Structures are given as structure tokens and as C-alpha cells.
Amino acid sequence: MTGADTLHRYPTSTLPFELVNNYGPTECTVVATSGRVRPDIAAKGLPTIGRPIANTSIYILDENLQQVPTGAEGELCIGGVGVARGYLNRQALTSEKFIADRFSLEPDARLYRTGDLARYLDNGEIAYRGRVDEQIKILGYRIEPAEVERVLNRHSAIESSVVVARGDEKRLAAYLVISNGKIPTALELRRLVTSELPEYMAPSIFVRLDKLPTTPNGKVDRTVLPEPDLDNTLRDESFVAPRTTIEKRLGTTLSSLLNLNEVSITDNFFLLGGHSLLGTQVIARIRSTFGVDLTLRALFESPTIAELSSEIENLIIARVENMSEEEALQLLA
Template sequence: MLRLVSTGGDAPPAALVGPWAAGGRRFINGYGPTETTVAVVVAECREELGSRLPIGLPIANHRAYIIDSAGDLLPDGVPGELAVSGPGLARGYLHRPAATAERFQPDPFAGRVGERMYRTGDLVRWRHDGQLEFLGRLDRQLKIRGNRVEPAEIESALLEAPGVRQAAVEYLAHQGQLVGWVVGGESDDAELREFLSLRLPPYMIPGKLNRLPGLPMTAAGKVDRCALRVSLGSEEEFDMADGTHPVNDPEFVVVRNDEDQYSIWAADRPLPAGWTAVGEPADRAACLEYIDKAWTDLRPRSVRALDGAR
């Protein structure tokens, strides 16, 4: 008899929990990118956990942080980027030193010398019950009339409305407005906007709401956002901006730990224990270019030894 259901790879609909968690079965929602050796955060979900399932807490010997673009910790309830630290982290991307340096950065919170953390690019927040909640990808962050807008945060607010089972939000540049798609719901559009106005600033309220019997999905089980755009008769690319870094790029410095792992670090912040600065401060692009060009000399000693033995 089936006793345990474990899911991962994408956020499952909350409606799945009730049927699968019934009859004494356990429903585990797992989260973890390949860079963290797959599973790194897990939650045991029950039907009463709400419209958006939590991803839970880090597994043993791992840590999870929610940070802003400057790398500072954020308080409960405030969306930010998820960073993960612990022994499950990969060394990096094969033959991609600049990408490795940008994503695998010094961990200033671990309290251990030379520790690294992986910046996932995922938008999350701490829930009131102390668990992590996945909201979406940071590369979907927009800047509309000078305001930073997180479509995933709007989707999360829509899912809190009574009866709403699915929600998607995108920005249509040619219309100059946010557009939402909703599945289910007990309110008309005016009531739904009023519901959102109690939770979001005015510039985050979709100018148009569309009702669908179900959101289109890709073969991989993700929301087909291209199909949503086509459903409105527009094939225009969405005007998206990567919000993982500030517009005015500050100075960084190339850093190295005792294991010959390289990264970049804001030049105006104290270096975490076990990391040494290499060279002079420069902008982000210059630091990454330096690491890329110098990769032959910067490769870990173990890799250089293997190359020499061939």
C-alpha cells in the first residue's frame, strides 16, 4: 500500500495534497536545484496548509537564507532571493568559471571559514509558520514606471482570494499594463481588484483580468506563458528585467578561498573568514571577465594535476 508521496521539480498545485495525503499517506514537497545536489529543502504538506504549498525547511547540515540584491538578510514575510549553503553544494559549472563565480559566493552567515552559498535566483519568503514559500523566479522581476514589480508576488496574492485555484500574471509592454489570468474564484473582477488592493500597492494591481477554465501547461508541467500571451492575440516578447542586481552596479572584487574556489564579492563589504581578495576592485563584468580569462591559472590544483598527467 502506498504510504509516501514525494514530489519535486516544480511547484505542485495545493489541490493535489488533499487526495494524496488522505488515508494515512504522507505528502512531501521537495525543492532543490541541481547545483545543490537536488533535494535541499523539504516540507510535509497537509490539506490545511493553504492555496500555495510551502517548500519547508533545509535538510540536515544545510542552511537557507533569504537575501536582498546586496546580500543582506531579509525579515519574515519579505520576498527575496533564496541562497543555500551546506555540503550538498556543487563545486560549480564545468568549464564556466564566470558563471560559477557569480552564483557560488562566499557565505558570510555560516560562521565557518571559506564556506560558500549558492544564489538560486528563486524568489521566496518566510511564512508565518517558519517555513519557506516559493514565489517564482527573480528573472521575472519587472520595473514598471520606476517601481520594482514581482509578478510572482501578485500571483501569490491572487491565490489567497476565495476559490482561486490557479493564477498567472505577466506584463504586456505594448499595452503598458499588468495582465492576470485566474482559474476559479468566487468574486467578480472588481471585487478581486479590491481584494488585491488590501494586499498590494496600486502599481501591482493588474489592469486586466482574464478568466480561464485552466492555465495552459507545457509538456514539462509548467505554466505555458507563451500560450497565455498568444491567447490575447499578442506574440510580443514580455519586457522583463533581471532584478537580481541593482541597476547601478557597485564595485566588486575577485575573492578566493583555501580550496582554490573563486567568486566575486562587493568591495565595500567585509570579507567573510577564509576568503582573500585577488586584485583591485572593479565592476561586476570586469571581475567576471578576469576570472574567465585567467581560468587556466585559476583552476583548482587537483584539476591542473590531472591535466598534467594526461
């Protein structure tokens, strides 16, 4: 039997016992749903959390606390005899999380709002989708970290993972615990994610950890995950430090905009989480720093520091060659 955290994997056909996945918060007497998890090599989603146990009702509700259709996503709310009375000496939180059960015939029945996202499947089982407060929105897209973690955890070298948004520009970062000596590259992991999920759900940064930090109750503590740095970040190639003045200034610019400590001159701006809106800021910084106008198309065609430096150098040379003697003297002054 499983509990306490999300089940990411299906059992193998050689497992000598049946696997049962239980779900339920402490506020509802620990278990609210339960279901057997069968071996399924071709499964695309997380194992389900089964069906409601006896004397328990599960409702999937929208923001207006109305039931959503089968297959639609909403907040999982629990009713029935297992629902607690509330939190001791915390009336405000009790009022927020324990609400009237309008679907019950019992006059004083209440629902507990779990804060979990889920949906009912056609077969009556419930698919867990992650936490409402962990849902990420990047460039208008809503992303469920659990979906990305599910795909990453299928890699033979990954023992566990957690996906979060980092920085003001909200870039996806995946934190990984490697289970054996073979360390995958960032490119390999991006290709794995995009083989099943849309491009915008692929993390731009992959951070290797010895173990994931946990709270006292055993949950992953996302608040203390370390910042990505040169030592813990997986790369496609070995780190190559900036060599010229232009490369060094570009490295400083990109590190600042991407919220990274360092950027290799061979790192692809867009694979590090860059996008067209951030690209316009890069272009503006280049204009301010080097006095040349670079197009956004040039950034797409030359997305590394090494390539971009060459473009900037050519523009500077062209600008100097077209200067009058007086302008050149002013530039050198």
C-alpha cells in the same frame, strides 16, 4: 510529495495522505528544503517550502549579500554539502552563481544563488515569493506574480495561471487554464484579486488558454505566451465594435496606447490597465485628432469609448457653433 514547480494550493482535510512540499534546484542536489503542508482553508499565502534538510543551510540575503531580518524578503541562497561544484565549461556563470560562503566555518564552502525570492517566517519555515527575474515593477510598485497567481488559482474554475507584464506600459496580464465549463468574467477575477491584494496588483487583461506553454524541463515558458486578442481575452461584456467615425478613431488610439488589438466601446479604459499618466497621452491624441481639449477629469468620468465619443462630439459641436463663417469655411475646405 511535490516538486518541479510552485505549490499554489493547500490540501483538503479529506486527503488520505500527508502532503510534503520539497524545494531545491538541480545545482544543490535537487532537494534543499522540505516540509509538511497541513490543510488550511483560511491561509493567505502560498504553502511554505518548509525548513532546510540535514547538512544544508539556507540564507536569505539582500543585494549586498547580507542576511535580512526574519520576515524580510531577499534572495534565497543555499549552502552545505549538496552544493555542486559549478557548471561544466561555463566559468563565468559558475562565478556568478556559486559564491564564497562567508557564513560557514569551512574555508572552501560556497553558496549557490538561486535567484528565488523568499523570507523566513517566525516559526522557522521559509515562504517562497517568486523569482527575482520575474518580479514586476509598475508605476513604482513592486509586484510578485506568484502572489497574484495564488489568489487566482483559488477560483473554482481556474486550473492554473501565470501572471506577466505586457507592453511598453507594463500592464499585468493573467493567463488562465479553465478547469470546467464555467468561464468567469474579467470583473469577477479582478474583484477576487482585490479582495486580498492591493488594487495595483489586479491584472488588467485575462487571457484564456487550453494549456500553459512549458519548457523542456516542465517550467512555464513565459516567453511564448500569446498576445491577448479578441478571441482569447475574457471580458466583462460582449465585444461591441466602434460604430461612428469618432468611436473608430478613439478605438485605434486606445488600442495603440494599451497595446491591444481591439477595444470594445464598452471597455473601461482604467480596467484595461490605463492610468493617469497614460490618460494624459489619450488627451493629447484627442487634441491632435479632433482639435478639442478634453480634461483628464472627463476621462475619469467617461472612461469608455462610447462615453468619451459623446463628450468629444459635444465639444466639436460647441466649437463649430462658436465659429465665424470664415472659420467654418476653412474647416470644411
